[in-house]
Amino acid sequence: MKKWMTCLTLIAVLLMGGCGTSEVEDEVVPVDDETAQAQEERGKILIESLEDIDRAIKGMTLEEKAGQMIQAERSGIQLSEISKYNIGSVLSGGGSVPTKNTPEGWMQLSNRMQKVSRNSSSGIPLIYGIDAVHGHNNVLDAVIYPHNIGLGAANNPALMHEIGKAVAKDIKATGIQWNFAPAVSIVQDIRWGRTYESYSEVTGRVSVLGSEYIKGLQGEGVVATTKHFIGDGFTTFGTGEGENLIDRGDVTADYQVLLNMYLPAYEQAIASGTKTIMASFNSVNGVKMHGHKTLLTDVLRTQLGFEGVVISDWEAIDGLEGTLEDRVASAIDAGIDMLMQPFNWKEVYEAILSGVENGKISEDRIDEAVKRILVLKFEAGLFEPFTEKSATDLGTDEAKALARKAVSESVVLLKNEEVLPLDSGLKIYLVGPASDNVGIQCGGWTLSWQGEMTADLNQGTSIKEAFEAELAKGGGRLVKDPEEADLVILVIGEKPYAEMNGDTADLSLDGPLSLEDNLAAVKEVKKYDLPVVTIMVAGRPLLVKDHIGGWDAFVMAWLPGTEGAGITDVLFGQSPFKGTLPVTWPIENEQASDSALFSDYDRLEHQYKYGDGIIDN
Numbered sequence: 295m296k297k298w299m300t301c302l303t304l305i306a307v308l309l310m311g312g313c314g315t316s317e318v319e320d321e322v323v324p325v326d327d328e329t330a331q332a333q334e335e336r337g338k339i340l341i342e343s344l345e346d347i348d349r350a351i352k353g354m355t356l357e358e359k360a361g362q363m364i365q366a367e368r369s370g371i372q373l374s375e376i377s378k379y380n381i382g383s384v385l386s387g388g389g390s391v392p393t394k395n396t397p398e399g400w401m402q403l404s405n406r407m408q409k410v411s412r413n414s415s416s417g418i419p420l421i422y423g424i425d426a427v428h429g430h431n432n433v434l435d436a437v438i439y440p441h442n443i444g445l446g447a448a449n450n451p452a453l454m455h456e457i458g459k460a461v462a463k464d465i466k467a468t469g470i471q472w473n474f475a476p477a478v479s480i481v482q483d484i485r486w487g488r489t490y491e492s493y494s495e496v497t498g499r500v501s502v503l504g505s506e507y508i509k510g511l512q513g514e515g516v517v518a519t520t521k522h523f524i525g526d527g528f529t530t531f532g533t534g535e536g537e538n539l540i541d542r543g544d545v546t547a548d549y550q551v552l553l554n555m556y557l558p559a560y561e562q563a564i565a566s567g568t569k570t571i572m573a574s575f576n577s578v579n580g581v582k583m584h585g586h587k588t589l590l591t592d593v594l595r596t597q598l599g600f601e602g603v604v605i606s607d608w609e610a611i612d613g614l615e616g617t618l619e620d621r622v623a624s625a626i627d628a629g630i631d632m633l634m635q636p637f638n639w640k641e642v643y644e645a646i647l648s649g650v651e652n653g654k655i656s657e658d659r660i661d662e663a664v665k666r667i668l669v670l671k672f673e674a675g676l677f678e679p680f681t682e683k684s685a686t687d688l689g690t691d692e693a694k695a696l697a698r699k700a701v702s703e704s705v706v707l708l709k710n711e712e713v714l715p716l717d718s719g720l721k722i723y724l725v726g727p728a729s730d731n732v733g734i735q736c737g738g739w740t741l742s743w744q745g746e747m748t749a750d751l752n753q754g755t756s757i758k759e760a761f762e763a764e765l766a767k768g769g770g771r772l773v774k775d776p777e778e779a780d781l782v783i784l785v786i787g788e789k790p791y792a793e794m795n796g797d798t799a800d801l802s803l804d805g806p807l808s809l810e811d812n813l814a815a816v817k818e819v820k821k822y823d824l825p826v827v828t829i830m831v832a833g834r835p836l837l838v839k840d841h842i843g844g845w846d847a848f849v850m851a852w853l854p855g856t857e858g859a860g861i862t863d864v865l866f867g868q869s870p871f872k873g874t875l876p877v878t879w880p881i882e883n884e885q886a887s888d889s890a891l892f893s894d895y896d897r898l899e900h901q902y903k904y905g906d907g908i909i910d911n
Contacts, residue, residue, distance in 0.1 A: 457700060560600075590630070706907040
């Protein structure tokens with residue numbers, strides 16, 4: 295998915311004031327005359343069992359069905375429009391938050407939207423979705439877990455299950471029912487800006503971890519979305535959409551190679567009960583996935599047997615050809631059930647109606663999509679009698695402990711010349727641009743779409759704060775003068791980014807997405823006759839061949855999130871090193887697309903291979 299609004303949309307929203315649902319109204323919008331008449335003539339749709347759904351659909355108008363197939367952005371729709379158009383779903387994109395970004399503010403918003411949706415002519419409740427991709431990352435002071443690539447390094451299915459449960463509890467605490475996660479992307483080129491959203495370059499690791507997350511999340515009553523079907527992570531460098539280098543590009547590989555790589559992850563997700571699947575922005579040999587009927591229907595439905603809801607990605611049908619009506623018709627015919635069109639949802643609603651009238655969309659296909667949506671809502675418990683819910687706290691001690699464990703298990707030890715574990719009595723000189731910044735640790739999709747370079751983000755623990763706490767236990771300390779130090783800790787990494795903004799042709803330490811002071815810090819520590827332990831905080835491997843010879847130890851911490859103490863837990867020997875590389879570490883940029891899945895892999899030389907990591911036994 296994409297950020298919640300473009301600059302132009304943001305300007306428009308500011309000019310219109312509280313046009314969206316961010317300012318929650320004190321009273322529920324009353325039923326208008328037209329809706330009241332419809333309710334009086336037919337009554338609201340009542341669904342008490344799955345058997346009631348077919349009968350309900352027969353009683354719905356085409357307009358009511360079209361509304362159920364719409365997902366609008368929270369900031370792009372008024373409360374009154376939710377009931378007027380029988381809107382099926384509302385989402386909050388990255389950075390789209392209510393005025394009070396607290397559990398109470400979110401719950402108040404959710405309660406109001408649920409009440410309003412039940413005042414529609416159909417009375418069908420909406421389902422609220424969000425991108426909680428590494429914790430409930432839109433909400434202030436929520437616990438932020440490592441991004442997927444770090445969890446792939448940990449490679450602990452039981453841990454993934456527990457994280458899924460913990461994230462679901464936080465989501466439910468804010469009144470939301472649907473999470474657009476997990477991504478089961480299988481990254482084959484780490485120059486891709488979404489590399490950190492992938493668990494691994496190897497299908498098996500991705501399949502197991504994704505399925506356990508689904509079980510944990512849905513076991514706590516939150517709907518999972520397995521994404522993005524199919525081929526994200528396998529697009530060819532240079533084919534990116536528009537000015538993108540690789541994101542939303544084209545998979546130019548043999549069709550069977552694509553299926554062999556990706557279908558096992560979806561087979562396992564479906565077997566684990568995933569209720570929804572999101573289509574991918576990318577193309578497959580020139581055909582946009584949102585219009586690819588062979589893959590979305592013949593493969594996903596017929597071959598894999600998926601019966602749940604297929605949802606489009608953010609404005610993704612806009613990439614199809616023709617008029618808006620043509621694009622809507624193509625997507626629905628290909629197999630899309632719900633259309634995530636955040637701001638032009640009303641035009642899309644009208645295009646569904648005109649598409650049926652003009653014979654471009656069959657009403658049978660509409661009924662099929664709506665049935666899947668109503669089954670989803672029934673299974674999510676939305677047809678239960680509505681009771682206003684109260685918010686509960688986020689950022690609990692239990693969640694922080696789980697995230698800290700996830701960090702410690704995700705850290706990969708790649709070099710150790712007998713300097714680790716550290717002693718808490720040492721005097722340490724800590725340097726580097728990622729040493730004291732929780733925003734850098736969290737990366738993209740944290741409070742905003744692109745993330746933030748905010749040092750004290752979400753009440754997290756920075757690496758510096760974690761060192762201070764650990765050293766205080768044994769009488770050691772951080773020193774400002776390297777001449778007083780026993781050892782140097784160097785912390786380097788990448789800036790926060792998300793999606794296409796993370797595409798890069800240069801993975802060097804001074805590349806466009808690397809932190810600006812990386813090389814200055816690397817050069818500085820060379821001046822001191824001290825052991826150097828280097829920590830990298832990044833969403834993918836960066837090139838280190840020209841520097842690693844001067845480091846006595848090297849650990850990859852990925853994007854660990856708010857719980858920086860998980861890093862010091864392994865450095866000081868409180869927890870064992872368990873992490874292994876989920877992706878190949880290249881020597882040069884030209885190796886960025888090397889993958890352990892391909893036959894010539896073993897004969898190639900790399901900085902580090904897939905699966906490398908020094909493990910504490």
